[in-house]
Amino acid sequence: CHIKLHGQRIKLGEIEQCLLNTSISACVIMKWDDDHLIAYVEGCDMTENELYEYCRCYLPFYMIPSMFIRLEKLPRNDNGKIDRKCLPRPDISLLPSVANNTELKRPNNEIETIVHKLWCNILQCDQISIDSSMFTIGGHSLLLMKLYYRYQTTFQLEINTLAITNLFTYSTIIDHAHLISEAISTKKNFEESWFALNLTQAKATFAQERIFLDEQIRFPSKHHNLMYVIPLVYRILSTNDYLSIDRLHRALHTVVAKHRVLRTGFYLDMNGMIIQHCLDINATINDQEPYGFSVININSNVESDEVIKKTINRSDLFDLSKGRVLNCHIVHRHSFCDLSYDEDTLIMGDLIIFTIHHLVFDGISVSIFLNDLSLAYTNDCSLPVDENVMQCIDSTVYERLMNMTQSHEFWYSQLKDYNFIRSLSLPFDRHCLSTDYRSGFHFVTQIYFDDDISIAFLEYATLNHITPFQLAMSIFYAFLFKLTDGQDDLCFSCLHANRYRTELQNIIGMFVATLPFRIQLNSQWSFENLVKHVQENCLSVFQHTHYPLQYILADFQRNYSNVSFLDTLFELITVSPDINKLSLDGSNLEQVSVEQLHEATYFDVDAVFVYNPTVETGKLLCNIYGSRDVFNETTVNKIGRKLQAVF
Template sequence: MPEPGSGGDEDVYVLPASFGQERLWWADQAGAGSAYNMCGALRLRGTLDPTLLEAALRMVVARHEVLRTTFEFDPNGSLLQAIHPGTGMPVSVSVHDARDRPECGDRDAAARSIVQETLDAPFDLMKGALLRAVAVRLADDEWVLGVGVHHIVCDGWSLGILIPELAACYVAVRDGTPPDLPGLPVQYGDWAAWQRQQTGSETAGHLAHWREQLRGASPLQTPSRPARDGVQSWRCAELPLAVPDALLRDVRALAKEERATPFMVLLAAFAGVLSRWYAQDDLLVGTVTAGRSQVELDGLIGFFVNTLPIRVRLDPRMSFRTLLRQLRRTCLDAYAHQDLPYEKILEQAGAGRSDPGRVMFALQNLPEVGWQVPGLTAEPFELPPGHTWLELGINLTESGDGTLRGQATYAADLWDEAEVAALLDAWTLMLAGGTADPDAVVARVPLAGAASRARLVNEVSGAAVSPYSPRCLHQLIEAAADAWPDEVAVVGGEGQITFRELEERANRMAWWLREQGVGPESLVGVCLPRSVPLIVALVAVLKAGAAYVPLDPEQPPARLALFLEDARPGIVLVAGPGPASVASAGRVVSLEALKGPSTRPPNLARPENLAYVIYTSGSTGRPKGVMVPHAAIVNRVLRGQETCPLGPGDGLLSTLSIGADAFGAEWIAPLISGAKVVVVGEEERHDPARLAGFVTRHRVTAAHFTPSMLHALLAEPRVAGCAGVLRHLKCGGEDLTREVTERHFRTLPGTTLSNEYGPTEAAIDVTSHRADPSDSRWHTPIGGPRPGVRLYVLDEHAELLPYGLPGELYIGGIQLARGYAGSPGLTAERFVPDPFGRNGRLYRTGDRVRWLAGGVLEFLGRMDEQVKVRGHRIEPGEVEAVLGAYEGVARAAVVVDSTARLVAYLACEAAPPALGELRAFLRARLPAAAIPEAFLVLPALPLSQNGKVDRAALLTAQGVELRPSRTPLAPRTPVERALTEIWRDVLGRSDVGVRDDFYEIGGNSIRAVTVFQRAAELGLPLPLKAMLGEHTIEHLATQLGDADHASLGSPGAVEPS
């Protein structure tokens, strides 16, 4: 440790900032602000003199240089601590009286409000002071003292120094005596300078350890819920927690048996729960050390605490004991290398802007925050949670009586209280299970108790209901035609027809089909464009007793050929000669040839017979045909009437293609209720302005959109004119975010919005949730089970999972499909016996969900690699199979990245393919939604330990993106030219374009600071947090406003080379 700093009493002198201070400065400037305010409060009883308290506070500030520090930069862009003289950093105590705030209800509430308002205000790190205090009088002999300090100059240990020293200085000022405090051999700035000077073999050993320990690691993938307007509020919330005494005894016993510490046992349980909660078998959790390895530092205030990322690797067969032993070794190694600053550890991890310390688990023995003032007693005064830089933190403290208590601190923007409470319950169960039977497999420790299991099975999963009276789908349509024969049934580009006309036309076609031998369990292909005749043909096939196979004529011919080869329909109905792609499909018949009597044919089908067979993506590269019986779709449409009733005069918009399973709801729901199907034309379908006019013109009262479609539609000003017409909107196929729901209720306040979910294998949808404009959740829930449907959330071992814990959704009940056509093996794999005693089947959706409060589900994505893109279910295996058929592609993997793009990673045999030719190849074989938006070439695809493609690793792999030939876009305005020159200089490269991403071409947080400084020198007041949004010169120039800086010059050429 060097000699103490020697700045004069009247001088400001500078020293390098510590590595930790540099990181916190960046975070503060990036918008975290109050998230790094450390606050505490005491209730004082006795006589308090605020003037003496302020004098005492100044004594403490004079004693600790770090409390009179501000921050600045040297000409090279390095962050410095500016140490002000002992009297050069004025601090004061703001004084208030709670009795002046009667509106708060009581004095404690008033005091909390005042203290929070004062201490929560952001600090200015470049001006100071970075310490503030507030005294609030509750009564003549009762006060609340609040102290706040920025984390950049303080840590938890330091608060245990600050308060006792403030008390000692108060006594000294009051009694006119010197404070009874030990001398300080060094100051924080001396330690920071020493830290910067550390080199040599010991430091090299630390670097090597962390480099190896963190190789290939990624932080825990906690909820990625976007903050409103892209700005996280850093709001904090807390839940208290305590480890029961009996369980704590078991923890200590197991720790002793395994020569571990109780902390390691507690962390093992936490890691086991996180692994199951987020389906990660390789994760990082942060913990902290005091960072005061030298005795001279014990009495110093400052930011010493160091974060250690603890890597946890689990496999499906790992026991709790094995996990504990692994963690013991990992923790001991981490402690042996704890002197390397966390910022240097992050560099070894290659983490960039991703901080594994956002999820923390700590067991600390902090010094008592003591207040020893004769005649002035103290006790803690609880403050409401303020702000936090953490996503989730578990903080435990062992008290003097041996109990273990603490709190879970979490970012309220990212978690809700019920979710954190559920996680803590699961942690307790994992801890109890692991200590009771250390050899139990972590993945099999039950996380639902007996009471929770009973409620999940008997209440939450769905009540047993009697099915509707047995009827087939066409019988419901016939009943509607009998009740409302003159109501309009279908509207399209060809005009409109009434229910009477629909019946007559469909009857004629049905009779003709009957004459050709069509009947129950027969399959009839329907390959028609979206039109009135299409609806008539579908009804006719059902009336004939057969099941229809929807064939979208817009599908690639090769894909249609696969459908026809698999289904082998006896007849395919077309318009005119039909598309060439179905010409060889057995018997192809034009609708014009289907002529028979107009009378209604007798019903031959039963509810258990097939209504339709629809094809979805298949993991083998071949689509699979889902066989849906009448009973399933009848339950769906009739239960749908209960949540979104339609009747005569209503119109439901039909925008989907015949090959989409939700198209069934679009045409069936209105026809069973006396409403009309309104088939939108192709031009209106893809033009929001025209679509809005179409809705108004045809008096459409209900519609179904994917959230992406709804978002685009709501951006069209003319949509507001639909407010008096549209009554119901339904969404499905994608995540319905708060951004979309808020825009919906602003634009169409009188229109209900429902979020629906369901796979093709369960007759379109099985849940529905009415969106609420007051709901603050980022993702709209998908709802609970429809009547007749049962839903279970199970883990990989088919064990029930409690509220909050993500797992796979299993569906049971009347809406299940029969299975997959011609695939008994796949049917047995996906449709499994119901283990909960109802003698039925369950469909394994492969979708990851969790129960929320109120018995509704939140959709979290796919358990496997199957994804939904813009509402289309895509099987990456199918896309990969097609990519693998392209000449020169040895292997391919397809994933969805964080921006919901479908991205393909390719390992090539020789030269990479030309982008244009590859896209043309895919367009001929795949639907548009299944064509990746980006293609990256790797030397080889990364593999996991079991030999499978490691899809998580793909998202961080550095591949070469296939791009059209082009050069970086040159700057066009004075501001763009100035910023381009700065970027070139800071990044050390000449090929900088105005649409290049800063972080993708070599930028990092420290270089962003330099860009910030250099821009400021040119008179460009660039807010540093702008670098956290869209990281391009074009975006930054737009924020600055080119018109305001038109006179900016540029000393050199900036054309890209």
């Protein structure tokens, strides 16, 4: 049965099964006073401390019994079943004895002290011994991934100097401190730091090239301003005193002045190279600023969703050649007969809509942009600007100087015998030629998983020391294997943030990499075998994300229009609280979901798993997007039902 203890859902049978792997002949686990787990064991020659230490090695911290009561025989009823009512009451006063017998070891040096503080912050626990494994004190793979990124930023490590596989294998504070110490030593001999070059014109970055070419090749010109728009929509719930449109305009101007990429144009030069050029913040083109700012006045009774949909799907949002890559649209609601109407004051229900081209903006850019906008609005339209800090345009120089030999060899070995033109055997209703334009329109089906499945999903990831991303990907591979009637060479695309340098962490820009993930399945594999192969493949791929997709394709004489793995995308999104929160001098704004209002997909199939640890129920769901170019709506719904059945 399942119980809930200290916010954790626990399956008592798993604890019992773990203990039965020792010398005991029978056991039962009881919840006592809503605070403790009590283990009653029969025929045991192990001490309480030995049982405690054994459980520490195999169970998460929250599943370790607080007390072990050894009995010669467990009480049983006439049917031979354990009679729980006859079990002796535990002496709660003895509870601290087992835990106190385990010595709490403190940090011995500066690095151990910093790592210990990071652990305490992430695990929300102050009493952590430096020789305790992360996985025996309530940690799991998702928290370990968070630690990995915290290590990178705290110690300013480069991605190649600290292997995440080692953090899983060596999982104590002592181990991590030693690995970080080695990484710091390696860093001293690593390539020189990247610094600001103050460029105003350069080649596009690899990621920008990919977006630019994909938009030109795969979609008709009338859709170019629709396919790669990133819409951010906020509704005003309440205002703290006075929320000014003019002040918001000036704050946005300050942000655009700081981040040159938000006023960057793109064009093809005489040699067919994609060039980016930054406009002067004070330059005007046809008497317009290098970004859009408009106020849309609507009547109070007009439906907001219709206004949002019309705004974010406009065909004239951007002009890449002139650097118009950002727009802010204020939707001002009021009754036209209201005499108290103030055209500069935002009120409850008004909307702030940003539309930004993906060429200059990615998911990580969102929080950087919103934080700077909030700071500029609060600080009377001023922002600290460090001329020595890199901008997005500077990275194009450094990434082209990197030694890519090892990454070239890795990707060649990954795909050397892959059939690039063989599509997955999906239940298509019709087919598109490689030369056909894509409409970008889709059908979507949403799959909600119940709490038992969501909990089992996270528990499996924790117990097997894998990330939710790796587990969801393994499930998707198993699903495709069934959906394609046993197609065993499976390859699809995944997106990666690709901010592989410390200098790239806090700048606005487009760095996302599209990567092929290939697995050659063996039909005799167990699911555990599949998970192991997926984990190893993920960890290998993540060491070579900087090798651009266009290089991978060029190595095999391929282009965007004849590569089958670009037809299917897998994603896992982990929701973080307040990551895209916007605050303007104390005013309360909520983000508005535009998922149903902005219809654009770049793939035949896009499977988006969403893991939301911030909610009590419905932590896991999946959206399946199917292109209308190749699927009917009934087929997309059927694919969704088949995926749900896999769970």
